Amino acid sequence: MPSKSWEHELIASRSWVFNGPWFTGYKGQVSFAMSGVNPGIQNPKLNFLHPKGFETGVLGFLTASWGYRVYDEEQEIPEYKAPLNWSPLTHLKIPAARFDMEVAAPVSRYRFVFFPVSRDRLIHIRFSYWQACAGSQQEQDQKIDPKPMQDLIDNIIRSIQLTPSPELEAELAEIKKSSPNLSVSPKCAPLKWPADVDKDGITILEYDKRRYATPGY
Amino acid sequence: MFSNTPAKRELRIAGTHSGKPVTITPQAEPIYHELVKLARRGNHWAQITVNAINQLASGRLHQNNIFIKPSAMNRGGTEEFVMILPGCKVTAEKLERDGFRILHFEADLNYGELIEKYQKPGLYKASKQDGQWEVGPAKKGGKIESLEDRVVAICDSGRENPREAARTASSRISSAPISGGGITIDRHGFDLHYTPGERGIGGLRNYKNAIRPLKDQQLYESALLLAKTMYDARGTEGVRWISEFGGSAVLTQAMKILADQKIQLKEHYVFLVDPTTSPNTAYKAAHEAGLNVDRKFSSTDMLNYMGNRDQLELIGNRLRFEKKNYSLLKASADVIEHCKSLQGAGAFMGTLAATAGLSLSAPASAAAFLTALGAAATTAIGLGKVGNAMIRAWLPKHHDKLKSKF
Structure with missing residues (x-):
């Protein structure tokens, strides 16, 4: 992250290897990583427990982490595309969302889950999965079915449970007084990438290659 | 043959002003133009190909480059050769009057x-x-x-x-x-x-x-x-x-x-x-x-x-x-190390053979011995009995897998 605007701490990571029938061997892999993230600069106005604040935070983090990567410098084609298939996760009782991210070439696919655990902290769960073969994504899907891998990911996402701490419970009750509905937007269009974020990690700015590459820019 | 219009002149693509003339046959021309277009658009593989063709004009390119392979065919003083370039194979000939002619392109324009x-x-x-x-x-x-x-x-x-x-x-x-x-x-x-x-x-x-x-x-x-x-x-x-x-x-x-x-x-x-x-x-x-x-x-x-x-x-x-x-000192140190490594290989064979219950003494032939060893090793030997360095040397893939876990 060239903007260095978010701090992150890895909580857990794991990966699952998928093998075919006997003697066909390695076919693909799902990897999972969960980390806690927060903006480097404290922002008293921002509250991730509030749906709007949560969405701003997630989109800011995404842009800071992946939005600046460019696949084709001349035509400004971004390396990643997100969020795709955005949907709110309602069973968690706090603002939460899952969505996908795609790469410009068939390297791997991503599925994310985000939810807040305090005013300024988000939990970021990232699954990436890929098939061990070559070809365009369509050809790869024909050779190796991605369904078992996607099913595993969806099962894990469905099984997430959240027990709020007393402090978090109190804060949520506070917010519910002013806005009873904590659900996030049902839809979110993909962001216009490439883009940069400001030093606060939230404000999305126009892409400029020199912004963080040139000292004193 | 009977028409009055002259045959289409071959296009000269390099060496117009200096160097050796490089011409191209009408059949190969469209592909060349396509390649030039791709190169101008910034496709690095097309740039390599176009540059290589243009460099023929500078003379000796065809003689001392490993990616150029002379063909066996020689007819009437011309010498044919093939350049193997990214996304394309170019067949060209060296002409008698000191120039080159591109005869044929086998190009893959979807290389990107x-x-x-x-x-x-x-x-x-x-x-x-x-x-x-x-x-x-x-x-x-x-x-x-x-x-x-x-x-x-x-x-x-x-x-x-x-x-x-x-x-x-x-x-x-x-x-x-x-x-x-x-x-x-x-x-x-x-x-x-x-x-x-x-x-x-x-x-x-x-x-x-x-x-x-x-x-x-x-x-x-x-x-x-x-x-x-x-x-x-x-x-x-x-x-x-x-x-x-x-x-x-x-x-x-x-x-x-x-x-x-x-x-x-x-x-x-x-x-x-x-x-x-x-x-x-x-x-x-x-x-x-x-x-x-x-x-x-x-x-x-x-x-x-x-x-x-x-x-x-x-x-x-x-x-x-x-x-x-x-220095000579470093060289001798390297020689000694090299000999030790060879000795290690010998010892390794011995260990494997011993663990697999085979005898090294006067095997019928080295090849038969190795085959037997391989067969025995895959089934009978627990990897624990062989040292880490041996696993690395013998089964590098397995070693990397183990290593990534520690």
């Missing part, structure tokens, strides 16, 4: 797409995220990250895709002294030059290509693209080019191509991890291209026949070329 599908060689950026090696899509311009002391891995072929290649290469290149070790590689990542293919390059199974890596035609494309990448990186200081296993052949060819073009990479370093092709040929190419070598040039496991084969010649060559840095 094939790179994206990992079916052609490409350059990838590998970085470690939350304990996992991730690669981006193939880099459009084939240029490495312009960072000082950047590490570039040249991997063996036979991997499923660039991601798997990056995973395997990461642990291997971090064993190279010039890589800065595992922490550096994990922190900064590396660039990966990927060569697709069904199986590994070189080794005993491909003995002919292994001892003459410059003659392995299948790698020319990959080597040319790597040579371009190396050339483009010449302004960046301290780049480390590290090959693992069969990647040594690609790197050898690329360095040779650079040397033939009189390009010197004085600020760069090179190292071979367990080469499966002749390290001595690689050393000579590295020397010609002006690349720097650390105290060691390659690391070789005791069972790697290819890596050990011409070590003594290599030491001799280092003594000859590196008068300043490589």
Whole structure:
């Protein structure tokens, strides 16, 4: 992250290897990583427990982490595309969302889950999965079915449970007084990438290659 | 034949004002124009091809370049040859009156797409995220990250895709002294030059290509693209080019191509991890291209026949070329180490045979003995009985898997 605007701490990571029938061997892999993230600069106005604040935070983090990567410098084609298939996760009782991210070439696919655990902290769960073969994504899907891998990911996402701490419970009750509905937007269009974020990690700015590459820019 | 309009004149595409004229037959013309268009649009592989054709005009290109192979055909004083370039094969002939004529293109104008599908060689950026090696899509311009002391891995072929290649290469290149070790590689990542293919390059199974890596035609494309990448990186200081296993052949060819073009990479370093092709040929190419070598040039496991084969010649060559840095003392130390490694291989065979319950004394033939050993070993020997160094030498894939867990 060239903007260095978010701090992150890895909580857990794991990966699952998928093998075919006997003697066909390695076919693909799902990897999972969960980390806690927060903006480097404290922002008293921002509250991730509030749906709007949560969405701003997630989109800011995404842009800071992946939005600046460019696949084709001349035509400004971004390396990643997100969020795709955005949907709110309602069973968690706090603002939460899952969505996908795609790469410009068939390297791997991503599925994310985000939810807040305090005013300024988000939990970021990232699954990436890929098939061990070559070809365009369509050809790869024909050779190796991605369904078992996607099913595993969806099962894990469905099984997430959240027990709020007393402090978090109190804060949520506070917010519910002013806005009873904590659900996030049902839809979110993909962001216009490439883009940069400001030093606060939230404000999305126009892409400029020199912004963080040139000292004193 | 009977018409009054003259036959279409052949287009002259290079050497119009100076140098030798290069013309092109009408049949090959449209493809050439297509290639030029692609090159202008910034496709680096098309640029290589167009430049190579234009360089014919400067004279001797066709004689001393490894990616050009003279054809057996000679008719009426003209000499035919084939250039194997990324995305295309060019058949040309040298004319009697000192010029060249492009006869035929076998071009693949979708080469860029094939790179994206990992079916052609490409350059990838590998970085470690939350304990996992991730690669981006193939880099459009084939240029490495312009960072000082950047590490570039040249991997063996036979991997499923660039991601798997990056995973395997990461642990291997971090064993190279010039890589800065595992922490550096994990922190900064590396660039990966990927060569697709069904199986590994070189080794005993491909003995002919292994001892003459410059003659392995299948790698020319990959080597040319790597040579371009190396050339483009010449302004960046301290780049480390590290090959693992069969990647040594690609790197050898690329360095040779650079040397033939009189390009010197004085600020760069090179190292071979367990080469499966002749390290001595690689050393000579590295020397010609002006690349720097650390105290060691390659690391070789005791069972790697290819890596050990011409070590003594290599030491001799280092003594000859590196008068300043490589003393007789270092050379003798290297010779002793090399002998120890060979001795280790002997001891290894003994251990394996003992654990497998076979007798080494007067086996009917070495080949039969090895087959029996292989069969017994896969079934009967627990890996625990063989040491770590032995596993690394004998079953590198297995070793890497184990290593990544610790």
